[in-house]
Amino acid sequence: MKNTLWLIFLLLSSLSFGQNPSFKIKYSEQLAVFVFLENLSDYYPDNIFKTEFQKSKYNVEKYKSLISKFDQLSISYSFRFEDFPYGSKKTMQTKDILKKNLIETDNLNDFKIRSAGMIPNKTLSDLGECISEFTPIYNELIYNPNKEKFEKQLDEIQKYSSDHEIENYFKTGLVFYDSSWDNSIPFEAAFYPLPNSKGFTASAFCNNFVSAIQTDLKSHKDLFSVMMHETYHIIYDEQSLEVKEKIDTYFKTNKSTCSNYAYQLLNEVLATVLGNGYVYAELEGKIDSGDWYSNKYINLMAKQIYPLAKEYIDQKKPIDKNFIDSYIQLYETNFPDWINELNNIMTYRYVITENEKDFKVINKMFRYRSRTEYEDQITESSIEKMKHTPLTKMVIISKDSKEKIKLLKNKFKELENWKANPDKEFVEKILLDDKSQLIIVNQKKTELETLIKSINEKSK
Structure with missing residues (x-):
């Protein structure tokens, strides 16, 4: 039975x-x-x-x-x-x-x-x-x-x-x-x-x-x-844990400085390539000559990798290491400056500040967001939690600067030789070993929006 x-x-x-x-x-x-x-x-x-x-x-x-x-x-x-x-x-x-x-x-x-x-x-x-x-x-x-x-x-x-x-x-x-x-x-x-x-x-x-x-x-x-x-x-989203871990490894072991931010863009780029690129072309009989997505980073990267994705689709091949490495190379070759553009990197952000009004300023400046984490206390534990994410890391200091800067230096080895005057207003952007950007704002009197905009001026 x-x-x-x-x-x-x-x-x-x-x-x-x-x-x-x-x-x-x-x-x-x-x-x-x-x-x-x-x-x-x-x-x-x-x-x-x-x-x-x-x-x-x-x-x-x-x-x-x-x-x-x-x-x-x-x-x-x-x-x-x-x-x-x-x-x-x-x-x-x-x-x-x-x-x-x-x-x-x-x-x-x-x-x-x-x-x-x-x-x-x-x-x-x-x-x-x-x-x-x-x-x-x-x-x-x-x-x-x-x-x-x-x-x-x-x-x-x-x-x-x-x-x-x-x-x-x-x-x-x-x-x-x-x-x-x-x-x-x-x-x-x-x-x-x-x-x-x-x-x-x-x-x-x-x-x-x-x-x-x-x-x-x-x-x-x-x-x-x-x-x-x-x-x-x-x-x-329904990829198995095994597939997710493989893709994660492909990105993290790639030596390009662009690999992390290329990874952050991946989900939206692939959906655009397949949906607005491949499916549209199949239904219409030709590729859409207009924009495929309203966000320039997604739109341009999707169009850049379309031939590669089309080749995989036509051959019925799944994403593999070669695909990921080629994707990262296309990102680095064609858009190397994107990892410094705030409108791109602040789409994926982890912000720590002790002034809750700062969150509204950030949201107003960078309305397009894919993944966000916010903390309202600058502590050893909050910095440690932020450290273990691949997101852009922004710490806004507005009081007890000496103590907060010391906390950051203790947590990020990349800041070992960094010299900062806690009594002066400044903004610093540092590319970390995990290839995410760390942005440190020491605010005294200047409006936060003005300070953040000065980062773009430094990157030019």
């Missing part, structure tokens, strides 16, 4: 992993209402959802209080996969899981049952209440006026996906990234209408892709190249 059960299990497993990955395209009302509520927040800039709500009969105290209540809900908790190399695997976010559950359930009761234990039950109940109250409002103001156009768009998107066998690009990514996927888990794409818009937004998490689409969308190739871009982030 045991042998029979084992054979059945093996058969089911082989069927599960042998089938092709499936793409499901749908509209999720629950997710759409959640996004609607997010956009009504005071923390969000002006947008079409907020405009429609504010001029409606629902812009009264009862519903404004519910929006405020929604804003106050603590639904974002996170944890890292500590056994993976730093930054190589996305930190798990409870908010992503909640959105996944909104997409994959048909009603709020099932959503709450599936999500129980992820966040406090009172918070989950309040979240359900907010979504329930705003569902008819969303439908009246947004969905119903755009229903006919949107549902036609959704049908066209589903047909385009089927006609162009979009799942094959998913398989291409699995091979290229040397990643894996249990094909019994469908990849679900949830769309919702974005009226009076010239563009669309997109994100991906777990096994889900989410996008708002303008109701007069014309270019499906643009939409699907962006969709696959976001999907490739998931495939990169």
Whole structure:
């Protein structure tokens, strides 16, 4: 009997992993209402959802209080996969899981049952209440006026996906990234209408892709190249620990001074190369001659490595040491100054300061950020923690300079012969042995923004 059960299990497993990955395209009302509520927040800039709500009969105290209540809900908790190399695997976010559950359930009761234990039950109940109250409002103001156009768009998107066998690009990514996927888990794409818009937004998490689409969308190739871009982030994230460790080793053993910052750029560059480069070219019949990404570092590096990536894709070869070494060489040869450009290196930052206002200054100066860590105490332990990350390290000293400089010198051997006058204002940038930049700011009277901008002047 045991042998029979084992054979059945093996058969089911082989069927599960042998089938092709499936793409499901749908509209999720629950997710759409959640996004609607997010956009009504005071923390969000002006947008079409907020405009429609504010001029409606629902812009009264009862519903404004519910929006405020929604804003106050603590639904974002996170944890890292500590056994993976730093930054190589996305930190798990409870908010992503909640959105996944909104997409994959048909009603709020099932959503709450599936999500129980992820966040406090009172918070989950309040979240359900907010979504329930705003569902008819969303439908009246947004969905119903755009229903006919949107549902036609959704049908066209589903047909385009089927006609162009979009799942094959998913398989291409699995091979290229040397990643894996249990094909019994469908990849679900949830769309919702974005009226009076010239563009669309997109994100991906777990096994889900989410996008708002303008109701007069014309270019499906643009939409699907962006969709696959976001999907490739998931495939990169799903690389095994063994593959992650190999790639990490390839970068860390490479002797180029650019290897660390090339590594920080890798995830976004590869998603751009495959999604906005390869997939777009396959769907359109030619390479997109415009920008592939709005960030210049990602855009230029993606275009630089496209021939290399295309060669690997065509030969069905996964990323290997030769690919990583060639990628780093292309970075160093074509963009050697990038490791000194603050707009690049501050995308990946670890900032320690004892003045919390400094964080706002940093965020204002460097809005584009991929990975950030902030500490509000300059101590031996905080410096030690920062030291063991590959991020750009910025320490802003505004008091007790002599003591804080001594702490830094004790922790970084690269500062052994560094001479600094604690009584004078200064900014120093030092390339560490791990090939990350250490920026030390000793602030007295000058505005922080002015001091930081002086780093660029020194680098010229």
